[in-house]
Amino acid sequence: MMRSLLAVVAIFMVGACSSTSAGSTGNFPADAYATGATDSGKYKIEIRTSPTQPPSPGTLSIDLAVFDATTHAPIEGLGIDVVPWMPAMGHGTSVTPTVTEKGSGHYVADDVSLFMQGDWQLRLTFTKAADDHATIPIDVP
Numbered sequence: 001m002m003r004s005l006l007a008v009v010a011i012f013m014v015g016a017c018s019s020t021s022a023g024s025t026g027n028f029p030a031d032a033y034a035t036g037a038t039d040s041g042k043y044k045i046e047i048r049t050s051p052t053q054p055p056s057p058g059t060l061s062i063d064l065a066v067f068d069a070t071t072h073a074p075i076e077g078l079g080i081d082v083v084p085w086m087p088a089m090g091h092g093t094s095v096t097p098t099v100t101e102k103g104s105g106h107y108v109a110d111d112v113s114l115f116m117q118g119d120w121q122l123r124l125t126f127t128k129a130a131d132d133h134a135t136i137p138i139d140v141p
């Protein structure tokens with residue numbers, strides 16, 4: 001009787017854990033994986049990766065936190081184009097990431113296809129509330 005009750009509890013806990021693992025909208029860790037600044041120096045960007053950080057080769061979701069380099073105020077209302085690029089091999093990806101603004105300066109890029117191990121870049125183009133570019137290095141170990 002006691003043993004079967006423990007089994008039920010164990011199954012429930014496994015189910016609870018798997019339901020909190022990241023989907024395409026992502027659960028992102030507290031610590032940034034990489035940081036960078038825009039070409040103008042006006043804005044800084046932190047990135048976080050999901051479903052794992054560091055990322056494994058494959059399709060990721062990436063949280064982009066964009067804030068003012070001086071005041072640290074979050075920057076809202078940006079359009080952001082994300083181009084993954086592997087500079088050592090001179091290739092990008094066949095899949096174009098989609099970017100969704102989440103508020104408070106956070107933007108989530110889904111379908112980021114970092115399909116090989118190695119050093120990648122996220123080449124970012126900012127439009128609407130800004131006119132700027134940034135290149136953020138991202139290592140896929």
Ligand SMILES: [Cu+2]
Pocket residue numbers: 086089091116118
């Ligand atoms: Cu490559």
